[in-house]
Amino acid sequence: MTIRGILQSTARYFVLIKAATDIVNKAKQIGMDKIKTLVDAGRSITEIYLESCSPDKKVEKRREAHTLLEMGITPEELWKEVLRRLPELEAIIKGKDDYIQAEMKKIEAFVKGEI
Amino acid sequence: MASQNDVLEALRTKEAATSTEDLAKELKASREGTRKQLTRLKDKGYVDGDSQEGWLITEDGRNQLERGGVAPSMVEEGVTPRDVFEGIGRRIGITPDRIVLATDIVWSGDYTDIKWVWEALRQAVIRDDLAKLWVNSWRAHLKKGIPPELERELVGAEEEQGVKAGAKPRVEEGRSYILVEDLPVYVGKNLGDLLYEDAVDLARIRAGRAARGAVQGAPSQPWGARDIIEIVNAVRDWAPGQAPSKSYMVTQGEGGAIVQEVEPGKPMVLQQPASKPGATYLVKPDGSVKQMEPGEPIVVTQQAPAAQRTFIVKQTPEGATVEEHDLSKPIIINALAPASGMPPMYPFPAMGGDGKPILGSDGKPVYVDIEPMLKWVGFQGEQRRADERHNALMGLTQVIKENLPIGIEAFSRAVGEVKGKAPESTAQQYECGSCHTKFTLPREPGEDEKVICPKCGTEWTGKVVMSA
Numbered sequence: 001m002t003i004r005g006i007l008q009s010t011a012r013y014f015v016l017i018k019a020a021t022d023i024v025n026k027a028k029q030i031g032m033d034k035i036k037t038l039v040d041a042g043r044s045i046t047e048i049y050l051e052s053c054s055p056d057k058k059v060e061k062r063r064e065a066h067t068l069l070e071m072g073i074t075p076e077e078l079w080k081e082v083l084r085r086l087p088e089l090e091a092i093i094k095g096k097d098d099y100i101q102a103e104m105k106k107i108e109a110f111v112k113g114e115i
Numbered sequence: 116m117a118s119q120n121d122v123l124e125a126l127r128t129k130e131a132a133t134s135t136e137d138l139a140k141e142l143k144a145s146r147e148g149t150r151k152q153l154t155r156l157k158d159k160g161y162v163d164g165d166s167q168e169g170w171l172i173t174e175d176g177r178n179q180l181e182r183g184g185v186a187p188s189m190v191e192e193g194v195t196p197r198d199v200f201e202g203i204g205r206r207i208g209i210t211p212d213r214i215v216l217a218t219d220i221v222w223s224g225d226y227t228d229i230k231w232v233w234e235a236l237r238q239a240v241i242r243d244d245l246a247k248l249w250v251n252s253w254r255a256h257l258k259k260g261i262p263p264e265l266e267r268e269l270v271g272a273e274e275e276q277g278v279k280a281g282a283k284p285r286v287e288e289g290r291s292y293i294l295v296e297d298l299p300v301y302v303g304k305n306l307g308d309l310l311y312e313d314a315v316d317l318a319r320i321r322a323g324r325a326a327r328g329a330v331q332g333a334p335s336q337p338w339g340a341r342d343i344i345e346i347v348n349a350v351r352d353w354a355p356g357q358a359p360s361k362s363y364m365v366t367q368g369e370g371g372a373i374v375q376e377v378e379p380g381k382p383m384v385l386q387q388p389a390s391k392p393g394a395t396y397l398v399k400p401d402g403s404v405k406q407m408e409p410g411e412p413i414v415v416t417q418q419a420p421a422a423q424r425t426f427i428v429k430q431t432p433e434g435a436t437v438e439e440h441d442l443s444k445p446i447i448i449n450a451l452a453p454a455s456g457m458p459p460m461y462p463f464p465a466m467g468g469d470g471k472p473i474l475g476s477d478g479k480p481v482y483v484d485i486e487p488m489l490k491w492v493g494f495q496g497e498q499r500r501a502d503e504r505h506n507a508l509m510g511l512t513q514v515i516k517e518n519l520p521i522g523i524e525a526f527s528r529a530v531g532e533v534k535g536k537a538p539e540s541t542a543q544q545y546e547c548g549s550c551h552t553k554f555t556l557p558r559e560p561g562e563d564e565k566v567i568c569p570k571c572g573t574e575w576t577g578k579v580v581m582s583a
Contacts, residue, residue, distance in 0.1 A: 006529050013525035014518075021521060032569055087544060088554040088569035 012071050019068055020081035027086060036092045039099060046106045050115065058110075065111040075104050117142035120184040122152045123161060123176050132169025143211045161185065197222060203252045207245055217241055217249075229254050230262050233269070243268075251303045258293055258308075260300030269303065297321040428464070545580055549573040556580075 026049070027035060038045055050058065068078065079100070083090045093100060109115045117125075117139075125141055126133060139149040153170050156162040161176030179185055197218060204214040217239035224231045232253055236246040247269055254261070254269075261269050292299045292307040292314040299314030301307070309317065395407040407413060425440040440446065464480045465473040472480040515522070546553050547568035554569050560577035567574050 006526075006533065009529035009532055010522075010526045013528045014522055017521045017525055017528075018518065036569075086555060088552070091552050091554070091570045 012073065015068060015071055016073050016078065016081055019064060019073075019078055020085055023078075023082050024085045027082075027089060032088050032092070035089065039092050039096065042099065044103060044106055046103050046110070050110060062111060062113065065107070069111065075107055079104070117144040117149060117152060119152050119156055119161075120180070122149065122156060123172060123180050123185065126162060126170060126172040127177060127180060129171070132164055132171050134169050135166045138170065143215065156185070159185070196226065199256055200226065200253055203249055203256075207248050207252070209241065209245060209249070213239060213241065227257055227259075229257075229259055230264060233265055251306050255293075255302060255306045260293060260295045260302055270301070294318060294321070547571060547573060548575070 035045060038048070053061065106115065121142055121144075122138065125138055135150045135153060136146055138153070139146040142149060150166060153162055153166075156176065157164075159175075161173055161179055162170050163173050164170040200221065201214050201218050204217065205211070209217070217236055220239050221232050221235040224235065226232060229250060233246065233250050236249060241249065250265075251269055289305045290307050290310055291301055291304050292309045292311055293302050294300070294309070294314060294317060297318050299309070299311065299318055307314075395409075397405045397407050397413055399405065425442065427438050427440045427446065429436045429438065463483055463485045465483045467473045475481045544553050544555055545566070547570065550568060550571040550573070552568055552570040556566065560566050560580060562576070562578040562581070564577040565574050566577060566580045
């Protein structure tokens with residue numbers, strides 16, 4: 001890999017880690033116990049979060065999501081990075097693959113501007 | 116008054132300083148006049164001293180005497196009527212004492228009155244022949260004629276006899292006449308300014324001028340036929356004893372007035388001068404002159420008013436240049452880059468509030484130097500850019516500071532990817548001793564702080580967690 005490739009990979013990791021860190025910090029701000037409650041109740045955390053955002057904030061988050069996609073970062077990769085940084089979240093959603101798939105679709109719809 | 120050479124000569128023989136009074140006495144001159152001459156000689160450096168300490172001749176003064184003496188100007192010599200009168204006396208050989216005596220007597224009365232001068236010289240007991248010469252010379256200087264009362268004494272018996280005999284000896288007497296009130300006056304042999312003929316002619320001319328009233332300073336004008344007739348009549352009146360009056364005919368010719376004598380009994384044929392109209396000249400706009408023939412038409416073409424001319428002021432490295440603009444061509448303004456090496460925009464026409472150039476009192480545009488304003492605007496732009504650059508750098512520094520750990524981790528993972536393995540997350544992970552669930556903590560816990568497993572809820576102390 002050339003220096004240029006290292007720099008591009010560094011930039012990609014930077015964007016990925018930055019986005020994952022923001023999500024982790026937001027989750028910790030909410031509190032893991034509340035997240036466990038919401039997940040156990042089947043409520044979409046993504047939906048609740050977007051409802052609390054202003055239109056400008058939504059635009060900003062959508063732009064960040066586009067940046068991630070342009071750099072080849074998939075939602076699964078970002079989710080994996082979040083779980084990597086927040087292992088207790090992994091314990092909460094363990095065995096709830098349907099919930100995770102539903103959340104991924106909501107995020108995809110948001111990035112596309114459908115919601 | 117003694118001359119400057121006389122004063123120098125007198126001082127040359129003196130071993131000690133001599134007073135002004137002693138010099139005046141020696142020179143038989145007035146004290147005041149001698150003092151003036153000494154002052155003039157002192158200014159030239161020929162004498163030294165003053166009226167208080169006396170006067171001495173200098174080396175330059177001695178050298179000047181050896182070279183021929185001082186050549187004073189008329190002004191320096193202070194030529195006054197008295198000086199002239201005394202000079203005449205010296206030239207005809209009168210002794211100095213008698214000159215001073217005679218002059219004092221003359222100057223006790225009216226020295227311009229020839230009769231008084233003659234009387235004064237008689238009182239000074241001047242010899243008759245010398246007195247006659249002195250008076251005649253003085254009279255010539257004053258441009259005065261011989262008074263009738265002194266004609267016998269001043270002219271002499273021979274001339275008197277000639278005059279009484281009715282002869283005309285004066286014609287051969289040379290310049291012995293002057294004009295007094297436009298009349299020739301005999302002033303003695305060769306003592307006048309004019310010959311007899313000249314005096315008579317001049318008197319006639321002046322009489323003619325007086326007859327037409329031109330002697331009062333009227334501006335001279337070309338003489339016409341009327342003037343000539345007046346002159347002829349004036350001469351005829353002045354010499355009534357001449358031949359019977361003649362008749363003259365004056366005709367106006369092309370070269371001026373022509374006087375012809377009309378002989379008695381001889382018919383005179385008057386010729387009508389050919390009437391020749393004056394030539395007509397046409398001056399063309401280009402300045403050429405053309406003589407027009409009679410009857411030839413003159414066509415004056417009306418010149419179209421000149422169109423308004425437009426000038427363009429260009430700023431070049433050599434300075435401002437003005438060119439006339441061809442109205443059929445567009446005006447292209449090249450906006451030069453600031454760093455093009457061009458001189459500042461000077462001069463620049465001052466524009467009024469109505470958008471039109473401001474004109475000066477001479478009607479020309481007023482130019483101003485906007486270089487200081489341009490420099491100020493440039494300085495403000497530089498300042499603004501410097502502030503923006505500073506703010507951008509500070510913002511970037513803040514972003515880097517905030518995201519530096521993320522950047523370091525991203526770089527480490529990129530390098531690890533190159534090596535074939537992804538490094539573990541730098542976040543500290545803990546494992547529950549009961550359910551073996553891995554979890555992270557937002558910060559490192561204290562020794563007595565409780566840490567609860569997010570899955571099984573087992574409580575652990577910070578000391579235990581950190582030692583695991």
